[in-house]
Amino acid sequence: MADYQQSLQAKLIRFGIYAVLVLMALWYLAPLYVMLSTSFKTLDEIRAGNLLSLPGTFSLDAWSAAWSTACTGVECGGMKSYFANSLKMMIPAVLISTLVGAFNGYILSMWRFKGSDMFFMALLIGTFLPYQVVILPMAQVLGWLELENSTGRLVLVHVIYGLQFTTLFFRNYYVTVPGELVKAARIDGAGFFRIFFKILLPISVPTIMVCLIWQTTQIWNDYLFGVVFSSGEGQPMTVALNNLVNTSTGVKQYNVDMAAAIIAALPTLLVYMVGGKYFVRGLTAGAVKG
Structure with missing residues (x-):
C-alpha cells in the first residue's frame, strides 16, 4: 500500500511538472502564434476579427509584399x-x-x-x-x-x-x-x-x-x-x-x-x-x- 501511494504521488508530481512546462511553453509561443496567424490574414479580416483567431482564408499576399514590394522608407523594394x-x-x-x-x-x-x-x-x-x-x-x-x-x-x-x-x-x-x-x-x-x-x-x-x-x-x-x-x-x-x-x-x-x-x-x-x-x-x- 505504501509503495502504491509513493508511486501515485510520484506520478502526480510528474504530471504537475509537465503541466507547468506545457503552460509555460504555450505562454512563450503565444506571440509567435499571433504573428503567424496575423501574417496569413487579409487586412479586412484583421480589422473584423480578434487577435487570437485563426485565418478564415490563408493568404500569402502579405509574405509576398514583405519580401518584394513593402516600403522601407522612401524605397518600396521589400526586404x-x-x-x-x-x-x-x-x-x-x-x-x-x-x-x-x-x-x-x-x-x-x-x-x-x-x-x-x-x-x-x-x-x-x-x-x-x-x-x-x-x-x-x-x-x-x-x-x-x-x-x-x-x-x-x-x-x-x-x-x-x-x-x-x-x-x-x-x-x-x-x-x-x-x-x-x-x-x-x-x-x-x-x-x-x-x-x-x-x-x-x-x-x-x-x-x-x-x-x-x-x-x-x-x-x-x-x-x-x-x-x-x-x-x-x-x-x-x-x-x-x-x-x-x-x-x-x-x-x-x-x-x-x-x-x-x-x-x-x-x-x-x-x-x-x-x-x-x-x-x-x-x-x-x-x-x-x-
Whole structure:
C-alpha cells in the first residue's frame, strides 16, 4: 500500500511538472502564434476579427509584399535586398571571428607569453562592454581606415566586437585539453601552426558550433551597429525591418509587418533548431577540466 501511494504521488508530481512546462511553453509561443496567424490574414479580416483567431482564408499576399514590394522608407523594394545584405555581412564576420578566436584561444592556453594573463583579462573585460561604449572609438578607427563600403564596415565591426567572446570560448576549451598532447606533438616535430590545424582545431567542433551559433545570432539580430555604420541600400535586415514597421506611408499593414518580422527571425530560429543541442554541448565542454 505504501509503495502504491509513493508511486501515485510520484506520478502526480510528474504530471504537475509537465503541466507547468506545457503552460509555460504555450505562454512563450503565444506571440509567435499571433504573428503567424496575423501574417496569413487579409487586412479586412484583421480589422473584423480578434487577435487570437485563426485565418478564415490563408493568404500569402502579405509574405509576398514583405519580401518584394513593402516600403522601407522612401524605397518600396521589400526586404529581399536587405536580407542579402545581412547574409553578406554575417557569413564572413562569423567565419573570421571564429577562426581568429580559435587562434587566440590556442595561443593564450598553449603558448604562454609575457603579459598573456593581462591580455586575457583585457579581453574578458571587453565581453562586458555594451555596444554603446564602442561606437565612438569604432567610428574613429573606421574613419582612419577610410572604409566606404557599408557591408565591409559592418564585417570589420562585428569581427572586432565578437573576438573577445570567441577567444573566451576557445581559451576555456583548450585549457581542458591535456598538455601532454601538445608536448608529444612538439617532440614529433610538429610546429606552431601544424599543432593548431592538425590536432586542436579538429577536436574543437563543439566550441566551433558554439561560436558559430553565438556569432550568427548576435550579428544577424544587431540593430545598433547596422543603423550607425551603414546607410541607404547597404543597411542590414534589422534596420530595414524597423523602417518598414515605422513607416507612415499609406495604410498600416499589420499582416505585412508580421510577415517581415518572421522573415527577419527565420535564420536565427533555424540555426537554433538545427544546432541548439550542439550549443549546449559546446558550452559544457569547457566547463570542467579533466
